[in-house]
Amino acid sequence: MKIGYPCINRKIGCTTNSTFRLGSYSDERMQKAVSGNLACLFDILKWNCSNGFQFFRISSDIVPFASHPVCSYPWEKKFKKQFMEIGSFIKQNNMRISMHPDQFVVINSPSNEIAERSIKELEYHCRVLDLMGLDSSARVQIHVGGMYGDKEKAVLRFVDRYNKLSKSVRKRLAIENDDRLFSLKDCLEISRKTGVPVIFDVLHHRCLNNGETIKDALQLVQKTWKKKDGVPMIDYSSQEKGGRKGKHTEHIDQKDFKKFLDQSKGLDFDIMLEIKDKEKSAKIALLLLHKFACSNYDC
DNA sequence: AGTTGTCAAGCTAGT
DNA sequence: ACTAGCTTGACAACT
Numbered sequence: 001m002k003i004g005y006p007c008i009n010r011k012i013g014c015t016t017n018s019t020f021r022l023g024s025y026s027d028e029r030m031q032k033a034v035s036g037n038l039a040c041l042f043d044i045l046k047w048n049c050s051n052g053f054q055f056f057r058i059s060s061d062i063v064p065f066a067s068h069p070v071c072s073y074p075w076e077k078k079f080k081k082q083f084m085e086i087g088s089f090i091k092q093n094n095m096r097i098s099m100h101p102d103q104f105v106v107i108n109s110p111s112n113e114i115a116e117r118s119i120k121e122l123e124y125h126c127r128v129l130d131l132m133g134l135d136s137s138a139r140v141q142i143h144v145g146g147m148y149g150d151k152e153k154a155v156l157r158f159v160d161r162y163n164k165l166s167k168s169v170r171k172r173l174a175i176e177n178d179d180r181l182f183s184l185k186d187c188l189e190i191s192r193k194t195g196v197p198v199i200f201d202v203l204h205h206r207c208l209n210n211g212e213t214i215k216d217a218l219q220l221v222q223k224t225w226k227k228k229d230g231v232p233m234i235d236y237s238s239q240e241k242g243g244r245k246g247k248h249t250e251h252i253d254q255k256d257f258k259k260f261l262d263q264s265k266g267l268d269f270d271i272m273l274e275i276k277d278k279e280k281s282a283k284i285a286l287l288l289l290h291k292f293a294c295s296n297y298d299c
Numbered sequence: 300a301g302t303t304g305t306c307a308a309g310c311t312a313g314t
Numbered sequence: 315a316c317t318a319g320c321t322t323g324a325c326a327a328c329t
């Protein structure tokens with residue numbers, strides 16, 4: 001079981017999200033942004049390694065405008081070596097990587113243009129992981145998409161578009177249950193039709209579910225991950241007290257996390273902690289996991 | 300130097 | 315019809 005946090009490390013003080021305005025695009029800006037972002041990514045991964053975090057989500061902003069028509073800069077070629085070095089480090093240290101394109105990626109959109117842009121964005125994400133030489137256990141996770149007033153049709157459109165994706169995207173894609181539209185049950189149905197692995201999001205499941213317990217849910221998603229896909233990835237967060245339903249907590253709720261570990265006892269998966277203070281809470285989670293393991297198994 | 304409005308992209312729910 | 319929120323930082327124009 002690996003534990004990680006997404007995209008940002010607040011402690012070491014560099015960013016992998018450096019970008020610029022579309023209007024000020026130039027190859028020089030691209031070169032500068034990507035080179036800084038990759039250097040920071042490497043720093044974070046090294047820091048993670050010495051702090052026990054073997055799971056990390058790489059930011060979608062690592063190469064700004066990568067899938068935009070304005071991008072004429074041959075970033076793949078220019079940074080091939082850096083990507084390879086980072087990838088080697090990841091593999092040597094047995095680390096797990098995910099990426100999570102944001103809300104603009106909607107492959108089931110009724111608009112072909114939106115779907116096409118989304119697919120380009122997915123290809124960019126997969127390209128990053130390919131350049132690092134990572135196998136198909138490194139995943140790109142998305143939500144199912146919009147509903148457009150007809151869930152059944154929306155699901156059919158997802159399946160149809162999924163089947164037309166390139167092999168390199170299909171080998172990395174994973175879908176995640178969301179908090180308003182597509183529940184775990186919906187994702188499992190799509191997985192049956194396509195073979196796409198399902199990432200279980202604990203907080204979303206609390207907002208939208210069909211009565212499955214945590215243990216039920218984990219056992220169900222486990223079946224959607226084949227050996228070459230690696231162990232299931234899980235998104236964990238808890239509800240911000242007093243915040244809107246589904247709002248991620250600022251800091252880890254230790255009691256809730258312990259409860260989750262207890263409910264999932266005996267199952268193997270990697271946990272992405274979607275918590276605002278990032279590595280700070282992840283450290284606590286790591287400690288709690290260790291304590292939990294020692295009280296239930298031999299240490 | 301510090302502050303603040305704005306940024307490529309979509310969708311839903313609430314006013 | 316319009317906009318906040320997702321989730322949130324960082325750029326860039328302005329004091």
